[in-house]
Amino acid sequence: MATLRLNVNGEQRTLDGVDDATPLLWVLRDELGLVGTKFGCGISQCGACTVLIDGNPVRSCSFPAASVAGEITTIEGLAGPNGELNPVQQAWVDLDVAQCGYCQAGQIMAAEALLRSNANPTDADVDQAMAGNICRCGTYIRIRKAVKTAAANRGA
C-alpha cells in the first residue's frame, strides 16, 4: 500500500491506504468521488469505464491505479474552464443521444480519444473505434452521427 499519486484532469492527487491492486475505476469513483466513470462489467467488455490516459482510451475497471503513469482524463475533465462543453459533449446534447445515459460517459471518452488521434474519421473508423463500447439501450445510430458532428465542429 504505497502512496498513490495520480494526475487526474490536470490535478495532482495523492492517496494513502489504497490497496495496490485496486482498479483505477474504483479509485476514481470511491476515493476521488469522480462518479461519472461507470461500472458495467468489470472485465473489459462494455467500455462503460473508459477513461483516457495520455489521450488513449483505457478500461479503468481492469487497469490497476498503481500502474498508471500518464495523465488521466475522465468525463469530468472534458468541459472547458468556464464549464463550456467540449465539441463531443455538445454534439451528444444537440443530437439527444442518450436514452438511459449510463454508457454515455464511456462512449464520449472513446469518441474523444478517436477524434484526438483522427480528426476526420470515416464511418468505418467510427464503427471500429466505438466497437468496444456497449450501449444496452441501442443508441449507436445517434452516437455515429454525434461523432461525425463533433468532428466537424472541432475542425470549425
Added chain:
Amino acid sequence: MVALNYQGIQDIFDAVNNQRWAGAGGFQIAKVGRRDFMKITGLVGGGLMLSFTLPRASAKSGPLQPNGYVRIDETGILIYAKNPEIGQGVKTSLPMMVAEELDAAWDDVQVVQAPVDQATYGAQFAGGSMSTPMNWLPLRKAGATARAMLVGAAAQRLEVPVDALFTRDSHVVHKDTGRKLAYTDLAAAAAAMPVPEADSVALKEPRYFRLLGKRITGVDNDAIVRGEPLFGIDQTLPGMKIATYQKCHAIGGKVKSANLDEIKQMPGVHDAFVLAGNGNAMELLPGVAIVADNTWATIRAKRALRVEWDESEAATDSWSGASASAERLRGESGQRVVDQGDVDAAFNAAAKRIDSSYTYNFVTHAQLEPMNCTAHYQDGAIEMWSPTQTPGFAIANVANVLGIDPAKVTVHQVRCGGGFGRRLYNDFMCEAAAIAQRAGVPVKLQWTREDDMCCDLFRAGGFHQLAGAVDGDGKVSAWRDHFVTFTNDGKRPVSGLSARVFPAELLANVRFEQTQLDWSTRCAAWRAPGSNVFGFVVQSFLHELAQAAERDHLEVLLEVLGEPRWLTQGNPQALHTGRAAGVVKLAAEKAGWGKEMPAGRALGLAFYFSHGGHIAEVADVSVDANKKVKVHKVTVAADVGPIVNLSGAENQIEGAVVDGLSTMLGLAVTFENGRAQQTNFDKYPMLRMPATPEVDVHFVASDYPPTGLGEPALPPLAPAVCNAIAAATGARIRTLPISEEGYTV
C-alpha cells in the same frame, strides 16, 4: 420444486401490464390500477388519488402550487417528473405535457424528479409503456389548471375579463394592449385564487400545440455528458459503507456455512453476516452479506468468500432437459386456452397444411447499470435511494422484509441505467434494506455483473408447435399453436397465450394449447413481455403460410387484418385493423416493397401490435453462403397516436430495433443444475456499433390517445429479419437466437 413464494412476481406483472385491458370495453386504467396497486402496496383508504384526479392544495400565499406537478414563484417555474426515468424519456416527455398546457416556454422550465408520493401522484412506475397513456390527460390538466389560475390573477391585476387575455411563453398577454405579465410575477397572486376543478379547465386542441411533437433534448443530457452524479450507483451518504450480497446461484439454496471469520479479517471489511431470507422469491433470498469501506474491498472479499450451500431444495433447472421434454410434449396436445371456430373442419378442408416448430432461449435483462441501492436505517425507519421501476411497490416489499410500517419507508427516485423490466422487481432493495438494518450504518448495496446475470428474473424461453391451414383460395383458414412454456409456482405459466395473441382476434378458426414445464429459476417481464417472442413466432409463421400459398406476404398480411375495425369495441388501446394496415402499407411503401433486389438480399416484413402501439417493420437483409448476415436497413412505421417528444420517440424506436436485433442474433442464457451458464458479457455478445443498421422511422399522424413507445417497436424486428432471410435464401429460421442455427454477423 423450490419452496418459495413467487406470487409477487406475477402480481407486479399483472398490475403493470394488464391494466390496459381492464374493464369491459373501456380504457379504465385509473380505476383498476387503483385496486391492483392497493393490493400490492397496502395503501388503503382515500389517501391514494386516482391518476385522473388531480391533487389539490390551494395555497393562500407563497408559490403557486395547485397540484403536485407545478410550482411557480418569483424565481422560476418547476415541473415535477413523477415516474422513474429508465431511458424511456419520461423525465422529459411527461413534464412537456404539463408545460404545453401551462404555456410555459420550455427554456424557462426546470424539471425536478418528484418524490415517491402516490397519494399525490397516483401510481408511480415505469412499465408496460404506460407512462404516456396514463398521464396524457392528467398532466395536461395539471398544467392547464395552473395556467387558469395565472390568467385569473392577471385578469384581476389588469382589471380585464379573462377572455381578454391569452398566454404564451410563460407570460399572460393582454390581447388589446399587448401588455405582458410574467408567470413568475403573477405566481403569488395566482396562489391565492381558488383551484379550479380539473374537469372545468379546457385543454388545447392538438393543432395549437407549440411544444408537443417537437424534438426536445433530454432534461438530464447536460448532466449526463458532464458525468454528474445522477444514477443509483452514484449516490453517497456520509459514513456510507459498500455492501455486497452473495446468493446461491441455484435459487432455493440456503447458507449452510461460510468462512465469515476469515472474511471479517480482510482489509477494509467492516462486517460479514448471513441473512436467512423471507421465503419470497421477489423479496429476500438467503445469502451472505459483506460490508466494507469501498467497492474494491467488497469485490476482493467476495472472491475469498467460501459458502457451503444447502441445495436440498435448490433449483436443478436444465435447458437441455427442458428442451428434451418440450420436444416430446409439443407434438402431443395440451390444455386448450383458446378454441374458436371449427379448427378441425378447417384443417380437413385445407388445400395445404404447414407444420413448424419454433424455439427461443432464455435471455437476461443486462441493463447496463448493475443493480444497486443506497439505504440508511435508523430509529425504526429507512430511507432509500433506488434505481427502481416500481418505487410504489418497493415500499411494501421493504416494509414487509423489515417488519416496519410502510409509512416508515422513504424511497427517493434516481435515474436508472436501463430497465427493460428488471427493475420492476425490488429484490435488490429488500437486500439493501435488510443489510442496512443489520449494519447500523448507511450502506450502498452494489451488485456485480455476475450477480446480475446469475440472479436475474429471466425472460423465459419457450417452444411452439404450429400448424396452419391454407384453403383452396390461398387464404389462411385455420391456425393452431401448442405452446410449451414454464411455470414457477406449479399453477400459472410464466408466459402464456391468450385470446389477444395474434391471430386469435383475426381468424375464425384458432386453437391455442399450452403445456407447462416446472421451472424454479425466476422468470419475469422483459421489454414487451410475451410479445417479444410471440411476434417472432407468429409473424414468421404467417410468412411461411404466405409462401406455401405462393402469395405475396404483404397481401396475405393485409387480408388477415381485414376490414378496418376496433377488435375490442370502445377501447382505444386495442388493436385497430385499419391502423395496423396503415402502418403495414406505409412501411412497405417507404422500404420499396416489391422492388428488385440483388441475389442473396431481400426485404422481410412483420407487423405486431403491443402495448397499444401499431408497428410494422421492413428489414433489408443480405446473407452470404457462410450464413453471415448483414442487416442494411430497417424501415419502421408506427401509429402510436400523437407524438409527445419526437426526438425521444425516434430514439425509442431506434433503440428497440437495435435491442431486437441484438437479442435475436446471439443472446441466450442456458441453465444447468439450476445455474445460468452465461455470467458476464463475454458470453453474452450484445450488438455493437459495426453491426447496427440504418433505421428509418415514420410516424402516422393520428388523433387516437397516445401510447408509450418503450416496448412496441421491439416485437416486429426479429420476424422482419427472419422473413428477409427466408426470402433471400429460402432457409426458414425457427430458433432464437439465430446463432444457434449457425448464423453470424
